[in-house]
Amino acid sequence: MSIAIVGAGAIGGYLGVRLAEAGEDVTFIARSNAAAIQADGMRLIEEDGTEIHSKSVKATRSMQEAGVHEVVLLTVKAHQVGPIAADLKHLIGPDTVVVTMQNGIPWWYFMGGHGGEYAGTRLESADPGGLIADNLDPKHVIGSVVYPATVLSDPGTVKVIEGNRFGLGELDGSKSERVLALSQRLAKAGFRAPVTSDIRAEIWLKLWGNLSFNPISALTHATLEDICRFPDTRAIAAEMMREAEVIANKLGVTFRLGIDKRIAGAEKVGPHKTSMLQDVEAGRPIELEALVGSVIELGRLTGTPTPHIDTVFALMRLLAQSLERAQGRLAIQGA
Numbered sequence: 001m002s003i004a005i006v007g008a009g010a011i012g013g014y015l016g017v018r019l020a021e022a023g024e025d026v027t028f029i030a031r032s033n034a035a036a037i038q039a040d041g042m043r044l045i046e047e048d049g050t051e052i053h054s055k056s057v058k059a060t061r062s063m064q065e066a067g068v069h070e071v072v073l074l075t076v077k078a079h080q081v082g083p084i085a086a087d088l089k090h091l092i093g094p095d096t097v098v099v100t101m102q103n104g105i106p107w108w109y110f111m112g113g114h115g116g117e118y119a120g121t122r123l124e125s126a127d128p129g130g131l132i133a134d135n136l137d138p139k140h141v142i143g144s145v146v147y148p149a150t151v152l153s154d155p156g157t158v159k160v161i162e163g164n165r166f167g168l169g170e171l172d173g174s175k176s177e178r179v180l181a182l183s184q185r186l187a188k189a190g191f192r193a194p195v196t197s198d199i200r201a202e203i204w205l206k207l208w209g210n211l212s213f214n215p216i217s218a219l220t221h222a223t224l225e226d227i228c229r230f231p232d233t234r235a236i237a238a239e240m241m242r243e244a245e246v247i248a249n250k251l252g253v254t255f256r257l258g259i260d261k262r263i264a265g266a267e268k269v270g271p272h273k274t275s276m277l278q279d280v281e282a283g284r285p286i287e288l289e290a291l292v293g294s295v296i297e298l299g300r301l302t303g304t305p306t307p308h309i310d311t312v313f314a315l316m317r318l319l320a321q322s323l324e325r326a327q328g329r330l331a332i333q334g335a
């Protein structure tokens, strides 16, 4: 199977190395680490310390050069999808499957057979200016929920912190041949890739954690375990989850776990820094809109108050602004 992985970062690298080692034909569309991968492939350090060095993976900076693939795994950050949306057409033929692997509410949430009063609604926080929906037909899309925690430790090297589950689901809930085939390929590469008939419910369950723990960790520099064990931050996370649950319920989604179980699951991940905290520490732009802004937008849409989420969002927006200013100053100093 020809697989293009757009974004050779922490999640893309994890998928790419294992899929290539399982015999798939993997090409990364890469940017800062393209040269490292072209020179020496990609390395994966598994949870138990085992190192896998894949020399068969290819890398290019150009989607045009890569050409049409059977499967496209979209593994850039949520705010990085819009800027590349117009270029994706080079990778997509009539039967190409595009798997969206971002945290947060996806740009296609109300598309692909959602139905009801919000059918077709575009969320500005998930797809600013409609760039993605204008360029990518949801009929190509399979939704996904990324459960593992991984980090790009060096250009071309990914370290797995924990987990191997990538939930998959068609937007219309069908158990299509293409989603079952993809699940099998991922399973052959050593992942758990269950196919769900309600991908939106899975997305909400994951988002419960990301919308609360990620910004709290970015504001406090605390790990998942510490946030869950410190009573005050645990309580704030629970309040944020409660507000999100009301919104999800109004959209017809119910949670198969309770808030306490969801928090216990996050605590079990251990002393892990969320991806948002890692981005803050590295001075990179953060996925604030897709993870938190989108829930507030859905709150406004459904007439649901979100006071705790609003408060954390406001603090995060100021943090993001300060970081941008600091980056600007650094860029000027380095000029």
Ligand SMILES: NC(=O)C1=CN([C@@H]2O[C@H](COP(=O)(O)OP(=O)(O)OC[C@H]3O[C@@H](n4cnc5c(N)ncnc54)[C@H](OP(=O)(O)O)[C@@H]3O)[C@@H](O)[C@H]2O)C=CC1
Residues within 6 Å of the ligand: 006, 007, 008, 009, 010, 011, 012, 029, 030, 031, 032, 033, 075, 076, 077, 078, 080, 084, 101, 102, 103, 146, 147, 148, 149, 150, 151, 152, 275, 287
């Ligand atoms: N890492 C984790 O543990 C988890 C991540 N997720 C989610 O998965 C998604 C991906 O996250 P993650 O892998 O951590 O992110 P990373 O930042 O590690 O990877 C994203 C990669 O995309 C590349 N990229 C961005 N724009 C372009 C472009 N225009 N052309 C080519 N490459 C590009 C970046 O390259 P460059 O270095 O040049 O910027 C980077 O290598 C996010 O939505 C995240 O929330 C979900 C669960 C856990």
Ligand SMILES: CC(C)(CO)C(=O)C(=O)O
Residues within 6 Å of the ligand: 103, 147, 148, 149, 150, 209, 210, 214, 224, 273, 274, 275, 276
């Ligand atoms: C914390 C983790 C790994 C799982 O909830 C995550 O999704 C993130 O860091 O963004």
